[in-house]
Amino acid sequence: MPEPAPTDASDAVPEAAPGAAPGKAPKLTPRSIAVWALVALVGAAGWGVLALSRGEEVSAAWMLAAALGSYAIAYRFYSRFIANRVLKVDKTRATPAERLDNGVDFHPTDRRVLFGHHFAAIAGAGPLVGPVLAAQMGYLPGTIWIVAGVIFAGAVQDMVTLFFSTRRDGRSLGQIARDEIGPFGGAAALVAVFMIMIILLAVLALVIVNALAHSPWGVFSIAMTIPIALFMGVYLRVLRPGRVTEVSVIGVALLLLAIVSGGWVAESSLADTFTLEASTLVIWMIAYGFLASVLPVWMLLAPRDYLSTFMKVGTIVLLALGVVIALPTLKMDAVTEFASRGDGPVFAGSMFPFVFITIACGALSGFHSLISSGTTPKMVQKETQIRMIGYGAMLTESFVAIMAMITACVIDPGLYFAVNSPAGVIGGTVESASQAVANLGFTISPDQLAQAAKDVEETSLLSRTGGAPTFALGMSEIFSSVLGGTALKAFWYHFAIMFEALFILTTVDAGTRVGRFMLQDMLGNVYKPMRQVSWKPGVWFASAVVVGGWGYFLWVGVHDPLGGINQLFPLFGIANQLLAAVALAVCTTLLIKSGRLKWAWVTAVPLAWDAAVTLTASWQKIFSGDPKVGFFTQRDVYQSAIDRGEVLPPAKTMDDMHTVVTNSTVDGVLSALFALLILVVIADAARVCVRAIRAPESVALSEAPYVRSRITAPAGMFPTPEEKAELAAAEAKVTAGAGSGAS
Amino acid sequence: MTAPVDPSVTASASVDPSASVDPSVTASASMDPSASVTASVTASVTARARHIAGRIRWYVRELTGESAYDWYVAHTAAHDPEARIMTRRAFERSRTDAREADPREGFRCC
Numbered sequence: 066m067p068e069p070a071p072t073d074a075s076d077a078v079p080e081a082a083p084g085a086a087p088g089k090a091p092k093l094t095p096r097s098i099a100v101w102a103l104v105a106l107v108g109a110a111g112w113g114v115l116a117l118s119r120g121e122e123v124s125a126a127w128m129l130a131a132a133l134g135s136y137a138i139a140y141r142f143y144s145r146f147i148a149n150r151v152l153k154v155d156k157t158r159a160t161p162a163e164r165l166d167n168g169v170d171f172h173p174t175d176r177r178v179l180f181g182h183h184f185a186a187i188a189g190a191g192p193l194v195g196p197v198l199a200a201q202m203g204y205l206p207g208t209i210w211i212v213a214g215v216i217f218a219g220a221v222q223d224m225v226t227l228f229f230s231t232r233r234d235g236r237s238l239g240q241i242a243r244d245e246i247g248p249f250g251g252a253a254a255l256v257a258v259f260m261i262m263i264i265l266l267a268v269l270a271l272v273i274v275n276a277l278a279h280s281p282w283g284v285f286s287i288a289m290t291i292p293i294a295l296f297m298g299v300y301l302r303v304l305r306p307g308r309v310t311e312v313s314v315i316g317v318a319l320l321l322l323a324i325v326s327g328g329w330v331a332e333s334s335l336a337d338t339f340t341l342e343a344s345t346l347v348i349w350m351i352a353y354g355f356l357a358s359v360l361p362v363w364m365l366l367a368p369r370d371y372l373s374t375f376m377k378v379g380t381i382v383l384l385a386l387g388v389v390i391a392l393p394t395l396k397m398d399a400v401t402e403f404a405s406r407g408d409g410p411v412f413a414g415s416m417f418p419f420v421f422i423t424i425a426c427g428a429l430s431g432f433h434s435l436i437s438s439g440t441t442p443k444m445v446q447k448e449t450q451i452r453m454i455g456y457g458a459m460l461t462e463s464f465v466a467i468m469a470m471i472t473a474c475v476i477d478p479g480l481y482f483a484v485n486s487p488a489g490v491i492g493g494t495v496e497s498a499s500q501a502v503a504n505l506g507f508t509i510s511p512d513q514l515a516q517a518a519k520d521v522e523e524t525s526l527l528s529r530t531g532g533a534p535t536f537a538l539g540m541s542e543i544f545s546s547v548l549g550g551t552a553l554k555a556f557w558y559h560f561a562i563m564f565e566a567l568f569i570l571t572t573v574d575a576g577t578r579v580g581r582f583m584l585q586d587m588l589g590n591v592y593k594p595m596r597q598v599s600w601k602p603g604v605w606f607a608s609a610v611v612v613g614g615w616g617y618f619l620w621v622g623v624h625d626p627l628g629g630i631n632q633l634f635p636l637f638g639i640a641n642q643l644l645a646a647v648a649l650a651v652c653t654t655l656l657i658k659s660g661r662l663k664w665a666w667v668t669a670v671p672l673a674w675d676a677a678v679t680l681t682a683s684w685q686k687i688f689s690g691d692p693k694v695g696f697f698t699q700r701d702v703y704q705s706a707i708d709r710g711e712v713l714p715p716a717k718t719m720d721d722m723h724t725v726v727t728n729s730t731v732d733g734v735l736s737a738l739f740a741l742l743i744l745v746v747i748a749d750a751a752r753v754c755v756r757a758i759r760a761p762e763s764v765a766l767s768e769a770p771y772v773r774s775r776i777t778a779p780a781g782m783f784p785t786p787e788e789k790a791e792l793a794a795a796e797a798k799v800t801a802g803a804g805s806g807a808s
Numbered sequence: 809m810t811a812p813v814d815p816s817v818t819a820s821a822s823v824d825p826s827a828s829v830d831p832s833v834t835a836s837a838s839m840d841p842s843a844s845v846t847a848s849v850t851a852s853v854t855a856r857a858r859h860i861a862g863r864i865r866w867y868v869r870e871l872t873g874e875s876a877y878d879w880y881v882a883h884t885a886a887h888d889p890e891a892r893i894m895t896r897r898a899f900e901r902s903r904t905d906a907r908e909a910d911p912r913e914g915f916r917c918c
Contacts, residue, residue: 168883191918578911
């Protein structure tokens with residue numbers, strides 16, 4: 066058996082971390098200057114048309130040009146600057162995947178495969194829901210935030226967190242926060258993560274419940290995914306272990322069958338069995354969440370995971386192709402009145418800060434920092450690839466968000482508002498909806514509303530809030546114009562609903578398990594047996610607590626007369642941006658502590674922006690005098706009405722009134738708690754930074770030791786000529802070494 | 809099952825089967841010169857298509873983790889030749905059991 070590759074004498078003596086930046090300035094040939102100038106021009110033209118067109122309908126092509134041009138420039142120049150000058154990624158330094166390679170979880174993975182893994186891990190329902198809701202303000206504010214936010218904040222956070230976690234052998238964000246900032250900061254980070262998880266799961270579950278209520282086709286198709294997943298699970302566990310590709314192909318085929326058969330069920334006598342109220346669906350969701358999380362992973366979660374990954378990647382590619390082929394026109398205004406007035410029906414609040422809160426994934430999402438400090442750092446092959454994986458994957462997710470924005474804006478604005486406004490605003494009939502939409506400033510006739518519902522074979526599209534039905538409508542418009550015409554609109558609509566529901570349900574399951582794990586960990590400090598993952602009573606108890614947590618908010622969201630998404634989504638956005646602030650604060654602290662003070666602005670500026678946005682939003686949610694925005698004002702208004710014996714619309718009964726009071730109080734307290742946590746973490750981080758600046762000698766970094774890397778691999782997607790030469794040289798060396806009889 | 813990649817090649821590039829035989833060389837000799845040209849073009853096109861399909865298959869296997877067992881076998885063979893290598897079934901079970909123990913490993917974001 067041939068020995069592993071020749072050992073260098075040099076790796077017995079680890080060199081002092083040279084921080085050697087081999088990234089010599091890239092040669093700017095006239096050709097590359099011309100190419101990039103062209104890209105910049107295309108992007109600028111796109112922005113110009115988007116920003117300056119008034120009244121005429123703009124083609125989605127301009128939005129694509131603006132976004133893609135900006136991404137290309139940012140990736141080529143800004144991410145390279147960060148990787149080479151700020152972080153000083155070192156291609157001679159062995160990553161933990163190489164040093165600690167155990168063939169299972171620490172394992173140097175090809176950069177293209179890891180890009181796929183990382184992208185599949187970060188891209189979920191977030192980039193699809195946020196932009197759709199933010200379209201309330203017109204396509205321009207959301208698009209600007211999606212593109213500018215990802216370039217300067219989101220992708221930077223992902224990349225820097227991935228880098229620092231890789232230098233620390235894949236330690237998680239919470240651990241790094243504890244090590245570098247202090248126990249306070251670390252504890253705040255952990256509490257924030259747990260609370261965000263609960264709200265995230267509630268909001269995602271609410272999105273699905275709203276999409277499936279009174280929709281027999283949807284309920285049937287999604288119910289069918291459970292037996293399909295169980296079958297796949299047994300197949301992988303018992304019949305043919307590890308043959309993921311073939312079982313996924315079977316699964317996807319069965320899935321498509323489930324979508325098509327949903328249509329047959331909806332027209333048959335079984336339709337009534339599957340037509341469920343939102344409250345019934347809540348009970349089913351809670352039951353599913355609990356059972357799925359206590360069943361073994363191989364039975365339901367793992368196969369669902371494969372299914373949803375395939376569907377996700379496949380559908381995104383299809384959507385991109387569809388948009389590029391169809392090039393639909395954007396029907397929504399560039400900026401609507403709600404941006405300045407702040408009294409929009411989808412979510413209340415003015416453009417600043419609420420557009421930046423509503424769009425998280427796709428621009429800046431704290432949750433990604435958990436993924437970037439999760440399994441990915443343990444698999445990075447070379448530090449130089451962190452640019453492609455960290456920055457690049459986030460740019461791709463941002464592109465998904467742009468496509469979601471496009472789908473929301475290609476449907477009739479009147480239809481958009483009819484679908485996304487809560488029942489309290491538009492009522493329950495197409496006539497009242499048409500009237501209410503006219504009051505909002507858009508026109509759609511009752512017949513058009515009824516026809517839109519009939520086109521996708523739903524009984525009603527009114528008040529299907531949460532973003533998923535709107536996305537499905539847009540997607541069905543785009544796809545049916547490319548392939549199949551109006552006859553297939555219903556199929557595409559339900560295909561899109563299925564696609565979102567699939568990975569939302571997987572996230573609900575996975576998220577409950579993670580929340581349960583964290584809870585068991587925390588409780589394990591108090592009561593030892595809780596920590597054992599195999600102790601069934603502990604598992605069941607912790608699962609019940611977590612499911613009870615998000616189940617409460619889900620129940621509340623469904624019954625809230627003011628609209629669950631309207632109330633809960635801003636809370637979710639604030640919580641997510643809070644976690645982003647934690648991640649950016651940790652990154653800034655690490656940059657300063659590692660002697661990169663003059664580059665600390667790279668994360669400190671997005672941190673300042675994020676803190677300003679989140680704290681302003683929290684302030685408004687707590688203290689605003691407008692009852693539509695401020696939770697406590699809302700509470701007071703309704704409480705005094707209760708004291709007077711009055712029922713205020715949109716509440717219909719006194720019970721509704723009490724519900725509103727309870728919900729507003731809880732939401733207000735949560736907002737205050739989030740704001741407090743973010744202040745604690747920033748203050749603690751600032752303390753550490755100031756100390757590091759004043760006394761740089763006192764700083765002790767906890768990076769893994771420098772070990773010379775023996776792997777040669779390209780940094781980007783395609784190897785450059787220099788890299789090809791290096792690869793060839795390395796291969797020649799190895800074949801020469803093996804040929805000279807090293808065994 | 810594809811053969812595991814030789815682990816002794818750790819010094820070299822990402823171990824993917826990128827080096828393929830130049831397809832145009834496999835053109836079969838035929839009597840009629842123009843037929844031999846079309847034959848070689850078809851041969852090179854199908855060889856190219858097969859090459860691309862092979863790359864896609866490699867990528868999908870890596871992405872879904874189907875090749876995890878091959879990597880494990882290669883790693884164990886290289887670093888600890890005496891150790892007993894688990895069967896595929898046992899290996900896959902141990903993987904899901906590990907995931908059960910720490911759900912954060914496979915977490916999917918929002």
